[in-house]
Amino acid sequence: MADNPALSAACERADRVVLLYVHAPDEEGDWPPGAASRWWLHRSLARLSADLLGRGAELHLRRGPSLEALLAVVRATGADCVYWNRLYEPALAERDTQVESALRATGIEVESCNAAMLVEPASVATRDGRPYRVFTPYWRACLPRLEEQPRILPPPRRITAAQLPTPGPTLDELGLAPTIRWDAGLDAAWTPGEAGALTRLEVFCDAILGGYADSRERPDLDGTSRLSPHLHFGEIGPRQCLAAARNARAGRAGRQAGFDAFVRELGWREFAHHVLHHHPHTTNAPLDPRFAGFAWDPDPRLLAAWQRGRTGFPLVDAGMQQLWTTGWMHNRVRMIVASLLTKNLRQHWLEGARWFWDTLVDADLASNTLGWQWVAGCGADAAPYFRIFNPLPQAARHDPDGAYARRWLQAQDSPQQSPIVDLRASRAAALDAYSRLGR
Ligand SMILES: Cc1cc2nc3c(=O)[nH]c(=O)nc-3n(C[C@H](O)[C@H](O)[C@H](O)COP(=O)(O)OP(=O)(O)OC[C@H]3O[C@@H](n4cnc5c(N)ncnc54)[C@H](O)[C@@H]3O)c2cc1C
Structure with missing residues (x-):
């Protein structure tokens, strides 16, 4: 409130x-x-x-x-x-x-x-009045606006509610809760609602923000805010996140790097909305029109193996298991699983976006679309197509002791299998398909 x-x-x-x-x-x-x-x-x-x-x-x-x-x-x-x-x-x-x-x-x-926004999507433009397509200049243009945010509103002092003559449906009648209970892992991981959001923001600012610039890349640690579903559902707003992070930084020199990194991530959320506002078709089509003709290689067997965390790459399978169990996946791992799907397995990015849409508690049309198109190389400020994440060195770097992979693979009911794709050959095939797009 x-x-x-x-x-x-x-x-x-x-x-x-x-x-x-x-x-x-x-x-x-x-x-x-x-x-x-x-x-x-x-x-x-x-x-x-x-x-x-x-x-x-x-x-x-x-x-x-x-x-x-x-x-x-x-x-x-x-x-x-x-x-x-x-x-x-x-x-x-x-x-x-x-x-x-x-x-x-x-x-x-x-x-x-x-x-919901620090900078509303339509309220910022390049000098010649066009939407931004690259994050860094976009965010540079937004930064001065962060100094002019309206004050945070307290909950209303008094709410005098009117009655309605006829009752509506009950919450249960809206049919949102699962009828077959598959949600124990979500229950254990999250506390939806404003109080849960504010508690998490406090924990983040007290214990995580200081080291966030590094810990944000470590899926094996509790090193990010995990505020994304709370932000998506409007239980907390970005102005509150910014103000709390500023307070936590005040007088603590060591927290500047963490603060800057966190505000920049909030900036990606803003950028995602900016891009979607100006390019509404990108929920279903690539921002880069050349990719409309990309030679995807649809294969339901490969897609199912990816969805179920049975690719044979421990970090990827662990990420897919974390997603299935808790409805959330660490950002670094999202990039790695998305790269494997769209590049090594050459499945359409929309297949991945739809799976995330159904399984993420923070599923957000702007951020999900931007994230998938960024990894697939066909969106705004996209990773160059030739940047194909290799899950093995990525694991060594971001999950150095293998603790993340072990934790989530243990939750699977069958042993790890051998890799379903040859990384080197599939990389070459993806680059070849890309070169045929024409520049
Ligand atoms: C393929 C792919 C799909 C994604 N789908 C979604 C999605 O559906 N919903 C979603 O909220 N995020 C999505 N992201 C972005 C990012 O992974 C999550 O926002 C982040 O992991 C949420 O965890 P956190 O709250 O701990 O983030 P923190 O690291 O604590 O970041 C703070 C906040 O900044 C915002 N943020 C951080 N990174 C990004 C980003 N790259 N893009 C947009 N906003 C960001 C989020 O609101 C987040 O809560 C996706 C990324 C990829 C690569």
């Missing part, structure tokens, strides 16, 4: 507010929430609902279409203004624009706010 500008504005302006969540997954285009995201959403809504009840306010649930649900609530309560925090995924942004005009046409006021 902290740093939630829509909630704060509504509570400030109105005597009574209706707190509403409209569930409308089919308004998310080709990318409705996957299984792990639905799991998180269920837990997060349950937490939010309990937190609000603790303050004497009820969270109301409705099913979409969003506009119909909003109009029905407006009619039932006589509400004269609707507030929300903006979303930036192309299908949702378009939906919100339509909802806004339709509400305005009926005389309802609408106010949308920015809770």
Whole structure:
């Protein structure tokens, strides 16, 4: 409830507010929430609902279409203004624009706010007014804006909630929670909700930030913030992360490098939204159009082996097992598994993106699209195509004692198999396919 500008504005302006969540997954285009995201959403809504009840306010649930649900609530309560925090995924942004005009046409006021971004995607451009395609100049242009962030809003002092005459579906009726319990590993790994997010931010700033510049590359350590799902679901905002990291740095010279590295990673999240905003087609097609003709080599057997963590490369299989068990994978390992899939196994990057979409608790259309296209070499600021991560030296460097691989391979029910692909031959084949694209 902290740093939630829509909630704060509504509570400030109105005597009574209706707190509403409209569930409308089919308004998310080709990318409705996957299984792990639905799991998180269920837990997060349950937490939010309990937190609000603790303050004497009820969270109301409705099913979409969003506009119909909003109009029905407006009619039932006589509400004269609707507030929300903006979303930036192309299908949702378009939906919100339509909802806004339709509400305005009926005389309802609408106010949308920015809770999710340090620099909103459309608000930064190159000197000649174009979107950025390379991270470093983009982030250089954004840095001065970090000094002008609005103050962090405290949770509203008072929420006087209005009742609705007819009940909506219960949380269970939204069908987000799994019916077959596959989620024990997620339960053990995460505490969805605002309190879980704030606790994790505090732990990160106290114990991890100082060494983050190095520890962020070590999947065997608890060396990153693990805030990505909390950020994706809006349980915490990037302004709060930035402010907490600044506080933790204050007066501690040794923390500067960790602070800089962390803020830069928050910057990649901003950049991902900037790229997606300006290139909405990239959720399904490469930003670099030459890759539309790339000679992928579809093979369901290889794809299944990758998905199940049965490639025979310990670091890759461990990463896929960590993903399956906890709904999260370390960033370095994400790059390595994505490189093996798209380059050595030559499976389409969208196959990988879709698997991540279903299994990641932090599945985020902007970051996932950017991440996959970056590794595949076909996106913004992409790794040059010839940079093909070799999982063996990568393991020696980033998991030096093999502790990460051991931990997650132990969780598999069959022994490691031999590699499903020859790294050297597949690398040569990938480079050959790439050279045929033409420059
Ligand atoms: C193939 C691939 C797919 C990815 N898919 C997603 C995704 O669906 N959702 C997602 O949030 N991130 C994605 N990432 C980016 C990154 O792996 C995760 O954000 C990061 O691992 C989350 O862990 P953390 O919170 O501990 O990160 P930290 O290292 O603590 O970073 C802090 C925050 O910065 C942001 N961030 C860090 N790195 C990146 C990055 N490369 N791109 C965008 N934002 C970043 C995240 O919000 C993260 O919580 C992907 C990366 C790759 C290579």
